[in-house]
Every structure is written in C-alpha cells, then in structure tokens.
Amino acid sequence: MSGTVERKLRPLYDALDNLNNKQVIQRADKLLKKEKDLHCAKVLKALALVRLMKNGEAMSLLNEVKECFPLDESTLQAMCYCYKELLCPEEIPFLYETALKYTPNSEDHLTQLFMSYVRVQEYKKQQQVATKLVKLTSKSAYSYWNAASLFLMGKENPELGKMMCFPLALKVIEKTKEKSPEVAEEVFRLYLDVLEVLGENRQALQELENCDRNKLIDDRERWRLKLHYGTLLGDTEMCNILYKEAIVNEPDSYSYFKGYFDTAFPLLTDTSYTHNEDFEITPNQCDRSVSDMTGLLLKVSDGIMRGPELAKIDLVMRLKELGVEVCPFASSNLLILDFVQKFGHKMCCYDDLTVVLGRLTAPEDKIELITLLEDYRVTVKENNGTKAMARLATLHMLLHHLESYTMPLPEGKVDMSLTEIENFANITLEGWYGDLGCGYIETFAALYTWRQCGTNATKSDIVSAIKVLTAKLEQAPESATCRLLATRLYEHLGGIGPAVETYGGLDTKSVQLDSLAHLLYPSYLSLGAFNRADKHARQMESFYRTNEREVLEYIVKSYLAGKFNKVPELFNLQESLSRSISKAVFALDKIWLSFILTTPVAWQNIEFLVTAAKDDLSMIECDNLIDNRDYNCNEQCSPRAAELAEIQKNMSFAHDSLYVRMRRFMIEGITALVSGEDVAPLLERYLTEVVERAVEIPCRGDLPVYLMMSNSMAPWVQYVPYLGTAVEQAHALSRVTVGGEQGEYTGKELLAEFGKIVEITRGKVIAEDGTLENSNLAYLSCLIQCICFTLICYSPGVSACRVVRKKKALAEASLEDLKNMILDTQKLCEECKSLAVVFKLTNLSIDKEDSVDSKIASSVEWTIENFSRVLDKMANLAKTFSMVQRPGTVVKKQGKQS
C-alpha cells in the first residue's frame, strides 16, 4: 500500500479499532465519492456492515470488489477477514488464486492460499499448493504440510489413501527426514500415524524404540503408544508385559491391573496356586498362571494403596467366575468390606468400588454384602468424628447402589436409613474441614433426594427434598449437586422463578451453554418465560457463530505450529458445534419466539417477519445432528446410574431431533403460505418424516422424578402425547397448524380437532381431585404455541391465505373458530389461574411467605398469568384480523356467501 493510500485509509482503520462502525461507513462513503476504485475502502465499509449485522449489504459490496480482482495485500487481508466473519471461508481461495496469477512465486500468497484451502478441507488442493511451496523454497516445513495434506486426503478417501496418499506421505516424510534428521515431536507423530494407516505397526513400534528417549515423547506417552500398537497387532503377550511394567512403576493405578488381568486371563495355562515366598517379578516375561498374578499383587501391595486392594477384589471375582477357588485372598465380599474399612473415609471410595460392584450378579452374594455393610454401618454409627461420618456416607452410597432399601426387612426390624440420611443431610458444617465436609453433607442431601423422589414421588415428597437441598445450599452455596437437583425439582413443580434463581448460582458459561443446554432452558418455553428464552436463544446464536469461526482459525494455527494430529480433532470439534442439536433448537426457537413475542403493530408486517424467518431457516442444519450434551454431570449412586444417563440421553436426542424437524416443518409451512406455494407436498412430508416417526420414539415413564426435567429440550414432544404416543393426535395437531390452511378441513372439523387437544390438556393440567397439576403446565404452553402457529396462518399479511380465502368462503368461518379456540384456552387458563391462587393461599396460610411452597405457588401463578397475557394478545389479533379488509379479497363474493 502506498503511503498516500495508507494515509487516506488510516481514519477508517482507527474507527474500526474503536468499534465506531457507523463512522467507518460515513468516512468510506466520503472517500469513495472522490476515489471510486479504492477497493480497500469498500472492503472496510463491508467489514463495518458485517459488524452492524448487515450481512446482505456487506456481501454485495464484497462481490463488487471481487469482480475487480484486487491484488493489494491490505484489500486481500480485509476481504479475507470479512469472509471469515461472515462464515464464508469458501470465498477466500478465489482471492488468492487470482492474486497468484499475477504473482505466481509469492510465498506469502501461496501460504495464504494453502490456509484458505485448509479452512474448507480441500486436501487435494492444499497438497498441490504445498508441493509448489516446497519447489519454491525447499523448506522442510512445507514438505510436512504436503505429507499432512496427503494423510488427511487419504483419511477422507481410504481407498485412494491406501493406493496413493499414504505411501506418498510416507515417502515425503522419509525423504525430508533424510535431509534434516532433527524432527519435532509433531512430525514424528505424523510419521507414526502414517505408518499405522499403512498397517506398519511393527515398524511404528520399532521407531518408538529407536527415537531419542525423552526428547520426542515422554515415557508415559511412549508407553501408551506401545500399548496402542501392541493392541493393534493383537500381541496380548506384549501388552501383558507392558501392563506389568506399568504396575511395577505405578502400583497404585488400578487401570493397569485391569489391563494386566484382561491380557493375562486369555493366556492362562496354569490355574493352580502355589505359595512362593521368594516370588520375583519377571519384567520381560508374560504372566500365564494364577500364581504369577497373585505373586505380583502380593509383591506390590502394601495395604495403603487403593489400587492393589481393588485389584485383589477384581482378581478374586474373575477367578470365581472361572470356577477357580484357589487364591490366597479372602472372599470378594470380605475384601470389599476390608476396602471400606481401610478407605471408606475417602470420598472416592464409592467410585472405586463401582468398578467391581458390577460383577456382583448372584443375589446371594449381594444379600451377603448388604448384611456385612449394614453390620459395619451400625458399628460406625456409634463412633464420632469426621472419619466416621465420611465412612457412613460411603456406606450409605454403597447400600443405595445395592438397593438395600428395596430388600424385605427381617421381622421386627424398622428401616431407619432414610431418617438417618435426612438427619445427616441436615447437620451443620461446624467442625468439618474445608470442602470435604461440604462434600459429605451434599452426598447425604443427594441420597435423600434420590430416595425420596423416585418414580412414584408425590408433591410433598418433592417439596421435602427441595427443603433439604435448599437448607444445604444456604450452608454451602458451592454445592453443584444440590443446586442441580433443586433446580430440576423446582422445574418439575412448575416453579420457574426459583429454578432460575437456584440454577443461576452455577454461573454456567462458554462451552457449558452448549453441553448443558438441556438444563433449565427447556423450562423457559414450557413455563412461559418466553422473553428469557428469546434472549438466551439470541445469545446462543452469537456463541455458535463466534466459536465456529474461531475453531476454524485454530485449524490453520495447527498447521502453522506443525501440530498436524490436532487437525482432524479440531474439524470434529467444529462439526460438533455446527451440527449441535442444541444449536438447531436455539435457532428454530429464535424464529418461533419472534412470532410469539412480536407486538400487535408488527404483526401487520407478518409477511416481513416470515420472510426473515425463511432466510434464517436456510442457515439451520437439521440433519445428522450431534449431541454434545453432558448427561453425566450429576452422577447418582444407583446401579442403573450409567444406564439411566444413557436412556435419558438417547430419549432426549430422539425427542429433540423430532422437535427440530417438526418446528422446521411448521416454519417452512408458514413461509410456503406466504410465498403462495402449495403446502400439500410439505404436509405429506411432514406426516411421514415427523408424525409417523413420532410413534417410534421411546417414551419411558419409569424415570425417577429428579431426572424428568432434563429429558428433553422439547416440551412439545416431551409432554404432549399428541406426538409422543398417538398418531391420530399428531394428525390433529398438524391439521390445526399447517394442514388447516389448506382448506381441507371445515371450520367445524378444525374446531372439533382442537377441542380434543384442549380436553387432553385440561385432563393433564387439572388433576382428578380438582387441584392444579403443576408438573404438567407445559401442556398449556404447547397449546398456546399451537394457537400461535394457527394465528399466523390467518394473518392478513399471509398472502396465500388471501388466495385460499378467495376460493373458499369457509375461511371467515374458520377465523371465527380460531377465536373460539383462543376463548376456550383462555377459559382453561382462567381455571388454572384460580386453582393456582387457591394453591398459593393454602400454602401461605401454612408456611412463611418465603417458603418453598410459596415460592413455587407464586411462580406458577406468574406462569399462568404470562400464558393469559399471550392469549389476550392473540385474541386481540384474531379480532383485528377479522376486521381487516384483506387486499385481494372479493368483497362482493363474501357478501353473497353471507
């Protein structure tokens, strides 16, 4: 850039640095009036437009500049930056391809071109550029870019990889290594990866042996890689020796013992046991006998380390499964008791034992263990002090895991364990040291909740659990377990207000907003916190945009840093973000909420709103979604903990995938109507892709209450049985929303269908005893959402409706029916509201104003009031719509009809 041009552009750069985007536009316009061809000014203006979210205008400016084939560095860089901001990396290669036509030997342009191909995963093209760079500069770094590109190209197309890419990559690396033997760890890793894909695992092992110790790969990583190649080669003996070596170095690590047993048992040739006091570990020899295994265990065990003690239990259980009883150790149950006696005061004792409890399948073994642990609990209970308390917590967790509370009690014996747990959950933290005390009392609070809030928990059970959890939170606000459980239970009882307050203490941010998107957010919609949902969905839109862009830049940085093995990992991360199911839900909810929250005045511009929705919709990925959500963030002491987490995750993913499709179809339906398109094919697809699929979705009713609220992000699918269970009801829903607009249904039919839905909802939200069913408030939310969609279809702004109405006179009648629907729902809301008030008054007279019950009651009342407000707005809109003179409507015809 010449000095004059730079001086002219300086004010624009300064304004950009100060985030004064409007000033950038003004200054650029002024400059461009004088110098029309100052491309860089145009691009800087485009950048300001991008920042002001005027992407369309920015893109057309960029296209103008692109057609002029800019060559100067500053314009290219600025354009590159704009395309990255716009998430259009596919536009960048063209810039440098063009530039290189004029400067074919520019190393800088070639590297930029290479990186632009990296961003769009054009491995072949990036490899070609890397080759050019090698020829031009002879730098070994570019050779490795070449090899890495070939490696990734082969990974993408394995056939081509085997035939050409991998051998070529190997050749390139070996040739470059010959020239400059000093290689970095990353290059060595790439070399090993190439050998692995070529099946040359022996050679990879050899290379590992030969490489300079500690310089390239540290000992732990070297061991891990050797084990990896040993496993790939199916060399059990070698793996056994490696595990033995690891045990000798780190005897406290149970995972090494597990691997050691896993590899020794298939090789077992001698199941007899001979006691040998002079036993010596044979480092380079594979172990094939029971005596070898027990000998090793006895040799490394010192009674203080948990690893070997846990390994003893594992070994005894494995031998018992094999029918081998000879062993110098006690029975597995006695060993477990011994383990608890030794390590029960450590918080991790329970987690340690879960790895062996899974092997305890015989009922008699389970009963024997429960008896042993119960007897020990009685002894421990009599002791005072922190260690005794800690041991009790472990014992209760183990007994909960073994489901001792479901076992019949001996005659005359009363189960006091729940009371005991509650008592411990309520003790104060005085006298406890640091975070451990908090940890144990938190455990008791959680145990109490898990016991109290099972599948058949009543409202009062749940409230008593919340009371224990909130009391705990007052003492130790950092307790995440109590916070999560209390949030879920509040949500279950319809208390969105206290749920938001409780969850807020977790201060979740950044990537947690994606991995924990299933917590709380779904309740915003189902419990009427529409504004909060809208704000959150919008924030998340920017979260995904920013992070997807940044991950892409880190892929480029990986090449620059030579960390080639990170490239596939980062692409996977980028895909996890761009295809995140939560991202799709947020994006679709954002559109939907723009309808529900728009003011009546803006509704006159419904056509504009719907067109904007169409643009947004084209950007939403709804297929091959990825689930990043973490369902293990709140582990439970249940033998089914992992299974339940898996059920929850799978069910939720299935529901939410369906929810995404359903909502997309509905928005598509509306946009099709606006454009005057035929919605019949869309409805056909909707019925097959959504409605029919809905019946295949598993619906598990046996999940404990404390897990229920985190099932799904889709209250619609989760709570409304129209889609979850019955196809007919799903049909009804589709007719009322998208289908109703086709004119296939008469107003009366429509009303009848809708009447069914209202009745189902009434049955759900009002219990048989006439009280409000707080946990089913989501049904009301669904009903309101359903009305909203129908209302949009009747908006005078929807041009296609006008066409339909012109042809069929029943449209007027249908609009009248819609008003009746709203009226029915309003009545239902009024009923619920009066029940909520009764509920609140009842609880106020019993408890203090800030009690758990009162908080929930106030929140429920707020939710229903919010629903009523939205319904009032819709009723007004329906009234307005019926009065609006629709352009294109033939008044004469209507007059005739009437």
Add this chain to the structure above:
Amino acid sequence: MCTLRPFTCKDIFRFNRVNFDPLTENYGISFYLQYLVNWPEYCTVAESPSGQMMGYILGKSEGQGENWHGHVTTLTVSSQFRRVGLARTLMRQLEQISDNQKCYFVDLFVRISNNVAIGMYKNFGYSVYRQIVEYYAGGSAPHSPPDEDAFDMRKALSRDPEGKTLIAKKKVIRTEELFSSL
C-alpha cells in the same frame, strides 16, 4: 489411583462436574484450543477407574533465557476426588514435561486467600516468589470471589540446581508489569 491421558477437544464437553467448582474458571473455547494446539503435551486429564473425569491440568512453556519455564495455567480436581494425591500426580507430570523441555523452573499463580492450595503447593516444593496485585478479576455469580491478588509460586527444576530463579527482584508487582516481563 488414576489414569493420566492427554486432554482432547472432546473433553471440553465433558468437564462440567469438575468445572462446577466455584474456584475453577470456565474459559471460552478458544482459550482451551490455544493450549491444545500449542502445548498439547502440557494438557492432561486424570480419569477414575470407572471412567469419570477426576481432574485436569493445563499448562505451557514460555520465556527466554533463564526465564524459560513451565507454567501451570489450570489445575483442578473434582470435589469427589480430593485428598487422594491427584493434584500431586498431575503436577509431577507437568514438572516432568518441563524438565524434559529443559525448563529452569515451573511457576503458577494462586489466590492469596486460597490457603488450602497455597499449603498444598508448598508441600509440593513451591515457594512464594512474588505477589501480583489484583491478578484475579471477580465473577458475576452471587458466591463468586471478588478481585484478588495472586501469589506467583515457583519450583526450580534440575536445570537450576541452586534455585537462582527463585529469587525475585521485586516482591510485589502489578499485573501490567507481569506481562511486560514475559
């Protein structure tokens, strides 16, 4: 009793239980990627026998000349797995890597109020090198800690047998001075 393995990109979706600890910072994705791309060998996860994430350490190597050192950026252990020597294991791993990379010392920053952590690091052989004024910014959550000073703690590695790098010219510095000295 844990398995140490490299921290990978996938772990950022799975570290919630560990990160619920109020003293563990939840950084933006790019922060983690910066470490995973530039110093992957310094990023380690500890897993329990049942496969749960027990804790992790993130660090880096930086500086020039005798200031070439390993740095502990984050060390965190899930509340369930405390007091079993896990932090020591993770720290040793980082020290080993720094030693392999011929670093002179390893340093870390800790809140001056976090006596448990300070005591723990002293046990591991670290000593207070200097104090950095208002290094930690306060959080927005109700129980988040306020703005606070940090102790810069150091431990000499085999390349500095006499512990020359442990003697500070200035005992208290401002955050800006810290960055200009890097």
